[in-house]
Each structure stands twice: as structure tokens, then as C-alpha cells.
Amino acid sequence: MFSFFKKKTGTLKTEEEISKPVLPDESADIADSPELSEQVAANIETSPTLAKPEEEKKQSWLSRLKAGLAKTSANLNIFGGTTIDEELFEELETALIVSDVGLPATEYLLDSLRKKVKEERLTHPAEIKTELAKLLTDLLIPLQKSLEIGRHTPLIVMMAGVNGAGKTTTIGKLAKHLQNNDQTVLLAAGDTFRAAAREQLAVWGDRNKITVIAQESGDPAAVAFDAVQSAKAKGINVVMVDTAGRLPTQLHLMEELRKVKRVIGKGMEEAPHEIILVIDGNTGQNALAQVKAFDEALGLTGLIVTKLDGTPKGGILAAIAKNHPVPVYFIGVGEKIDDLQPFVAEEFSNALLS
Structure with missing residues (x-):
């Protein structure tokens, strides 16, 4: 689970694989080489330890995910009874809507559950909970997709989102993950309206030793174009273009985003290759409205959902899956890079219904 991206030209290394010791060639004749035999034995002896950090990180992430979705899970904690009746379905309907699953997805899940109860003769609420987790997983699977890198050099990624969604911080985290997977990165500070945004991106650049293309009070499209040209000249793998946060109802600002996209295309054919919207998981149904508006304006290729920690509205991913499915590349439950x-x-689904 910790291979963050799909790479067209090969399998990307996780952070653990980068520092993992190389074992001797297993095809060698170990019996004829006592020293080699001892070396292999030592590596075999320590191999469980090598696997442990990966497993520990996975468990740590699952624990943080479960903790982050705890408030939404509390909404859905209604399966403690002893019988399946209409009252239970009414409670579940309310719980799903309160969790921002949305009416279409709620109706789909309830109708499917009723069929399951009838077909499989379910009698205990705990069985409903298990079936709900399976149905929710099936609903969400179309959103599960890896961010593919290596298919263009440079790969141009345009990042969009409203102010406060965590866009600039997300860019910094992704840049670090990309570096850990042997990718060189260049950042473009396209949010020229807010000095704080440029400064924040510069901090991430300094921290990760990444070049940041920026202009004070400059044209965002010009900044993006310069970044593309610089990356092409230097052979950079990935360019991430930050853009100014704006509400989808601010039509003149949305038109500016379209301009940035067009200018990037002039800098490199078929670019931008990825247009990613960062949305705040706390905004519930408003996040769905953002997905629709930005997709219509730009043609989104993926989403990153941030700030799911502590929100009672974690069901919004189900609403997106049912109403306007756009792949979700990453989710965030805190400020740390992991x-x-x-x-x-x-x-x-399992964390939501734990």
C-alpha cells in the first residue's frame, strides 16, 4: 500500500525499499562458499526485521485512518440491536445522510441491503453492517486509481482547489513522495495573488531541495509556462503547478484557470497531463459541488481529499462515487507527510464502519 504511484516504465520503490539491503544472488552455489553461506544466513535471519517497518507503517496508517474517520463512524454506530426491522433501516438512512453520503447513494445502499436481507435471510444487525461495508467498497472501487508517472517527461500536474483546502501543503507532501520514488520535481508558484502561498511553497521547496519558479504579482499563466520550459530544458520528471484558490462561483477566476491550462498546453503538447482538485473532507456536500464545477471547467483527472481527520462528513466519497465519479488518488488524515x-x-469502508 505504500507504493504511492503507478509508474509506466516500472515499479516504483517505496521508502523502505530505498534503504533495504541487497541480498546475495540466490542462484550462486552457496554450499561451495562458506563466507557466502554465512552472509545469506545472516540476511535470512534478519529478514523478518526488514519486513517489520513496512507492516508497522501499514498498521500505523490504518489506525490513523480509523481514528480520523471516528466521528463519521459514530454516526453509523447503530448496529447494536438484536433484530433487523424497519426502524433499523430508518436509523441507517438518517445516519448515512448525516454523514454526507447523499440521497442517491443512500437510496442505492438501502435498496441493495434490503435485497440482501431478503435473499440471504439475514436476521442480525451485525450482518447488515458487514454487507454495508461490502456494498460501500463496491461503490467506491471505481474511484480507486494510482497516479501514473513516467509516461511523459516532464509530467505536468496542475493543482486546483478553493482557499483553505490544503492545496499547497498537499503539493509539498506529494513532492516529497515523488522524490522518494526517484523522481525529480519542479514547483510552480502559480498562486501569485497571495504572498503567503508563494512563501509556503518556497518553504516546501527549501525543505525538499526543490526549485520553485515564482513571480511576485506576476501572471499565473506566465509562471506556469516558465516552469514547463525550465523543466523541459533541465530534464525534470514532474512539474507541479500551484494555482490560486477560488470558489467555483467566481466565474472570472475560473476563466483564469482555463487560461493557465491553455498556456501550459502551448508550453508542452497534451499538457497538463494531470489536473487534480484538492478538496477539504470537512465541507461535505459542498465538496461534491466543487468536483462538478471544476470538472466542467477543467476536465479533472483526479482528486485528493484532505482533512478527513475529525470530520463527521467522511461519507462524501460515496456521494462523489454515485453522483460525479472522479478518481481519488490520495486521502489525508493529518499534517504529517505520512x-x-x-x-x-x-x-x-472498513475504517468508516469499524
Whole structure:
């Protein structure tokens, strides 16, 4: 689960694999080489320890995910009874709507559950909970997709989102993950309206030793164009273009985003290759409205859902899946770099209904 991206030209290394010792060639004749035999034996003896950090990180992430979705899980904690009746379904309907699953997805889940109860003769609420987790996973699986890198050099990624969604911080975290997977990165500070945004991106650049292209009060499209040209000249793998946060109802600002996209295309054919919207998981149904508006304006290729920690509205991913499905590349449950991880439908459903 900790291979953050799908790479067209090969399998990306996780942080653990980068520092993992290389074992001797197993095809060698170990019996004829006592020293080699001892070396292999030593590596075999320590191999469980090598696997432990990966397993520990996975368990740590699942624990943080479960804790982050605790408020939404509390809404859905209604399966403690002894019988399946209409009252239980009414409670579940309310719980799903309160969790921002949305009416279409709620109706789909309830209708499917009723069929399951009838077909499989379910009698205990705990069985409903198990079936709900399976149905929710099936609903969310179409959103589960890896961010593919290596298919273009440079790969141009345009990042969009409203102010406060965590866009700039997310760019910094992704840049670090990309570096850990042998990718060189260049950042473009396209949010020229807010000095704080440029400064924040510069801090991430300094921290990760990444070049940041910026202009004070400059044209965002010009900044993006310069970044693309610089990356092409230097052979950079990935360019991430930050853009100014704006509400989808601010039509003149949305038009500016379209301009940035067009200018990037002039800098490199078929670019931007990825247009990612960062949304705040706390905004519930408003997040769905953002997905629709930005997708219509730009043609989104993926989403990153941040700030799921502490929100009672974690069901919004189900609403997106049912109403306007756009792949979810990553979800975030905190401020640390490891708190941003690839979206896995089954993990999310199990955490939501834990």
C-alpha cells in the first residue's frame, strides 16, 4: 500500500525499499562458499526485521485512518440491536445522510441491503453492517486509481482547489513522495495573488531541495509556462503547478484557470497531463459541488481529499462515487507527510464502519 504511484516504465520503490539491503544472488552455489553461506544466513535471519517497518507503517496508517474517520463512524454506530426491522433501516438512512453520503447513494445502499436481507435471510444487525461495508467498497472501487508517472517527461500536474483546502501543503507532501520514488520535481508558484502561498511553497521547496519558479504579482499563466520550459530544458520528471484558490462561483477566476491550462498546453503538447482538485473532507456536500464545477471547467483527472481527520462528513466519497465519479488518488488524515496515502476503497469502508 505504500507504493504511492503507478509508474509506466516500472515499479516504483517505496521508502523502505530505498534503504533495504541487497541480498546475495540466490542462484550462486552457496554450499561451495562458506563466507557466502554465512552472509545469506545472516540476511535470512534478519529478514523478518526488514519486513517489520513496512507492516508497522501499514498498521500505523490504518489506525490513523480509523481514528480520523471516528466521528463519521459514530454516526453509523447503530448496529447494536438484536433484530433487523424497519426502524433499523430508518436509523441507517438518517445516519448515512448525516454523514454526507447523499440521497442517491443512500437510496442505492438501502435498496441493495434490503435485497440482501431478503435473499440471504439475514436476521442480525451485525450482518447488515458487514454487507454495508461490502456494498460501500463496491461503490467506491471505481474511484480507486494510482497516479501514473513516467509516461511523459516532464509530467505536468496542475493543482486546483478553493482557499483553505490544503492545496499547497498537499503539493509539498506529494513532492516529497515523488522524490522518494526517484523522481525529480519542479514547483510552480502559480498562486501569485497571495504572498503567503508563494512563501509556503518556497518553504516546501527549501525543505525538499526543490526549485520553485515564482513571480511576485506576476501572471499565473506566465509562471506556469516558465516552469514547463525550465523543466523541459533541465530534464525534470514532474512539474507541479500551484494555482490560486477560488470558489467555483467566481466565474472570472475560473476563466483564469482555463487560461493557465491553455498556456501550459502551448508550453508542452497534451499538457497538463494531470489536473487534480484538492478538496477539504470537512465541507461535505459542498465538496461534491466543487468536483462538478471544476470538472466542467477543467476536465479533472483526479482528486485528493484532505482533512478527513475529525470530520463527521467522511461519507462524501460515496456521494462523489454515485453522483460525479472522479478518481481519488490520495486521502489525508493529518499534517504529517505520512498522513497522506493512496485511497484504497476497502480500507476506507472498513475504517468508516469499524
